[in-house]
Amino acid sequence: MKKLISTAALIVLAIALCSGVAHAGNLKEQMKARVPQINALKAEQAIGENNKGFLEALKDKAGPLVAAENKDRKAVYAAIAKKNGVDPLFVGERRAAKLRKLATPGEMLQAPDGTWYKK
Numbered sequence: 001m002k003k004l005i006s007t008a009a010l011i012v013l014a015i016a017l018c019s020g021v022a023h024a025g026n027l028k029e030q031m032k033a034r035v036p037q038i039n040a041l042k043a044e045q046a047i048g049e050n051n052k053g054f055l056e057a058l059k060d061k062a063g064p065l066v067a068a069e070n071k072d073r074k075a076v077y078a079a080i081a082k083k084n085g086v087d088p089l090f091v092g093e094r095r096a097a098k099l100r101k102l103a104t105p106g107e108m109l110q111a112p113d114g115t116w117y118k119k
Helices: 002-017 021-043 060-084 088-102
Strands: 047-049 055-057 108-110 116-118
Touching: 021 047, 021 060, 047 060, 047 088, 055 060, 060 088, 088 108
Parallel strands: 047 108
Antiparallel strands: 047 055, 108 116
């Protein structure tokens, strides 16, 4: 349930903070469509949430999905950063901290110091 909530929260941020309405709608749909695959790969520990707010492939098969999701996350973080006058890196790091709290047991996460652990 926490995975669904955290993914839904990211989608809501994308909608609310992306610049163009058409772009935000498209971004929302792309991210929403990936949720089941992302959750399945997290359960397999094939991907994890890094300390910068992005997915990271821990096994080869996850690469294309991770790249697509991270591209959209980067756009969301950039929009949030622009709106708030902060660096996108700061936005991603704040999101990573929130995702660590919302992660379900068994998910792979990267601590602020760079070490990986299973929640």
